[in-house]
Amino acid sequence: MWRLRWQTLGLTAVSVGLALEILGFLVGWLRRQRRRRHRPPRREVLFFPSQVTCTEALLQAQRQGGPPGAAPAPAATGPEVRKSPGPAAGAAGSGAATTAPAAAAETAPSCLCPLPHGESSLSRLLQYVLSARSSLELCLFAFSNPQLGRAVHLLHQQGVRVRVVTDCDYMALNGSQIGRLRKAGIQVRHDQGAGYMHHKFAIVDKKMLITGSLNWTTQAIQNNRENVLIVEDEEYVRLFLEEFERIWEEFNPVNYTFFPQRK
Amino acid sequence: MWRLRWQTLGLTAVSVGLALEILGFLVGWLRRQRRRRHRPPRREVLFFPSQVTCTEALLQAQRQGGPPGAAPAPAATGPEVRKSPGPAAGAAGSGAATTAPAAAAETAPSCLCPLPHGESSLSRLLQYVLSARSSLELCLFAFSNPQLGRAVHLLHQQGVRVRVVTDCDYMALNGSQIGRLRKAGIQVRHDQGAGYMHHKFAIVDKKMLITGSLNWTTQAIQNNRENVLIVEDEEYVRLFLEEFERIWEEFNPVNYTFFPQRK
Numbered sequence: 001m002w003r004l005r006w007q008t009l010g011l012t013a014v015s016v017g018l019a020l021e022i023l024g025f026l027v028g029w030l031r032r033q034r035r036r037r038h039r040p041p042r043r044e045v046l047f048f049p050s051q052v053t054c055t056e057a058l059l060q061a062q063r064q065g066g067p068p069g070a071a072p073a074p075a076a077t078g079p080e081v082r083k084s085p086g087p088a089a090g091a092a093g094s095g096a097a098t099t100a101p102a103a104a105a106e107t108a109p110s111c112l113c114p115l116p117h118g119e120s121s122l123s124r125l126l127q128y129v130l131s132a133r134s135s136l137e138l139c140l141f142a143f144s145n146p147q148l149g150r151a152v153h154l155l156h157q158q159g160v161r162v163r164v165v166t167d168c169d170y171m172a173l174n175g176s177q178i179g180r181l182r183k184a185g186i187q188v189r190h191d192q193g194a195g196y197m198h199h200k201f202a203i204v205d206k207k208m209l210i211t212g213s214l215n216w217t218t219q220a221i222q223n224n225r226e227n228v229l230i231v232e233d234e235e236y237v238r239l240f241l242e243e244f245e246r247i248w249e250e251f252n253p254v255n256y257t258f259f260p261q262r263k
Numbered sequence: 264m265w266r267l268r269w270q271t272l273g274l275t276a277v278s279v280g281l282a283l284e285i286l287g288f289l290v291g292w293l294r295r296q297r298r299r300r301h302r303p304p305r306r307e308v309l310f311f312p313s314q315v316t317c318t319e320a321l322l323q324a325q326r327q328g329g330p331p332g333a334a335p336a337p338a339a340t341g342p343e344v345r346k347s348p349g350p351a352a353g354a355a356g357s358g359a360a361t362t363a364p365a366a367a368a369e370t371a372p373s374c375l376c377p378l379p380h381g382e383s384s385l386s387r388l389l390q391y392v393l394s395a396r397s398s399l400e401l402c403l404f405a406f407s408n409p410q411l412g413r414a415v416h417l418l419h420q421q422g423v424r425v426r427v428v429t430d431c432d433y434m435a436l437n438g439s440q441i442g443r444l445r446k447a448g449i450q451v452r453h454d455q456g457a458g459y460m461h462h463k464f465a466i467v468d469k470k471m472l473i474t475g476s477l478n479w480t481t482q483a484i485q486n487n488r489e490n491v492l493i494v495e496d497e498e499y500v501r502l503f504l505e506e507f508e509r510i511w512e513e514f515n516p517v518n519y520t521f522f523p524q525r526k
Contacts, residue, residue, distance in 0.1 A: 043498070045499065045502045045503070047506055049458055141476075191488075193486075194486055195312055195482075195483075195485075195486030195487040195488065196483075196486070196487045196488070197487075197488045198476050198477075198483065198487040198488055198489050199476055199488050199489065199490055200476050201476075201490065211475070211476075211490065211492070212474070212475075212476075213404075213461050213462055213463050213464075213474075213475075213476060214461075219458075220458075220459075220461065222458075223456075223457055223458030223459070224458040224459045224460075224461040225454075225458065225459070225460045225461055225462050225510060226461050226462065227462055227464065227474065227503070227506070229474070229492070229499075235306070236308065236492075239308045240308070240490070243310055243490070247488060
């Protein structure tokens with residue numbers, strides 16, 4: 001009789017514990033959903049050249065983060081467009097873009113290198129890329145920046161589905177990240193045609209579009225006058241995703257020819 | 264007595280006529296204002312390569328239009344993003360983008376050349392540029408397309424304030440429109456710095472932003488995979504206009520040096 005009672009009591013305790021666990025999980029999930037639903041869509045413009053800052057902390061946080069998308073996208077900034085202030089007036093075209101230094105501390109915990117650890121246009125671009133949780137489509141004319149290369153590599157290692165479309169002439173240039181990404185097992189397709197694959201856009205989780213004039217090269221990031229728009233907008237994302245899928249199919253290796261037309 | 268009456272009658276008739284004229288003008292103006300206020304902001308994405316179409320009709324209409332901005336911007340398409348369908352699957356990268364043929368008739372009245380007279384991504388871009396009424400800021404890495412060059416020239420002739428910022432290395436290339444525009448009296452400024460002025464954006468009447476990956480060259484328009492966003496959005500326009508003014512001041516000829524840094 002006592003034994004039966006203890007058994008019932010034990011079972012009840014376990015059930016209540018489990019129920020509380022599940023309830024806690026559900027409440028947390030609902031809260032996250034609600035927050036996501038009520039978060040204003042991201043809209044930001046980044047101008048380059050970017051100040052040269054250390055981005056180790058961001059990449060390390062992503063590496064240690066475990067699950068994909070551990071690095072949160074930069075804080076949403078309401079319906080207003082946010083902007084990295086342009087280069088400081090001075091040497092033409094070589095100024096550095098920095099954002100509010102208040103946010104700098106977030107990304108400067110571990111690395112002791114002499115570079116500044118504040119935010120920059122590059123660090124914000126990196127954060128947006130690293131915020132991918134399930135998929136990342138890259139449609140890039142040139143891709144040689146090592147920090148962005150490492151970010152994409154990390155996402156792939158953490159289970160994000162990465163697909164890359166690029167230009168055949170520029171993918172073999174010195175310092176290109178394309179070979180490295182291919183070696184890591186990321187799917188890459190390229191053109192064989194007469195024109196350049198000159199797009200410079202990325203789509204994060206089929207929700208966020210990153211597009212502009214910037215090729216993902218260190219030369220462009222640190223020296224050129226460039227712009228990048230970050231837009232969370234269903235219609236824009238849909239149109240660019242359709243363009244990506246069109247190109248992805250057209251550049252399918254089964255369509256490659258042995259004697260392609262020269263550019 | 265009769266004479267006085269006739270005079271009064273005449274004066275009254277003239278006054279009534281004038282009042283009716285003014286009333287008609289006012290009603291028309293109010294209607295236009297209302298339509299403008301209620302028109303959804305333009306949002307469109309153009310993908311390239313563009314089909315090669317004849318754009319003579321557009322440029323002729325602008326030339327004959329008299330007052331600046333006679334060419335209306337392409338019809339607004341509601342809050343939805345409009346898109347020129349991408350290149351037809353086929354020879355990689357050399358397909359042609361065309362828009363709804365329904366709109367083709369509008370632009371095919373006069374020219375008898377053998378080119379198709381329908382709409383294309385280029386013709387839509389041209390229409391957006393030609394819709395300028397008061398100002399046009401161009402911030403272009405490379406500008407060699409003759410149709411777009413003629414459009415900008417025409418706008419300048421019709422009193423639109425045109426300002427151009429470009430890259431010093433690319434403005435002297437074969438077929439560049441920069442020299443032609445300078446000769447016509449348009450203000451042009453360029454960099455002297457180590458990096459490229461790699462932006463590819465235009466601002467129409469300080470209200471519409473045209474930006475993307477496309478350099479305004481015939482090679483890019485007809486052969487490359489490119490995108491151009493057309494956005495009527497106060498915040499985006501403000502940010503890009505600020506960037507333009509920053510560059511405009513920095514590239515002021517009084518800041519030029521005799522021995523610029525090489526790229």
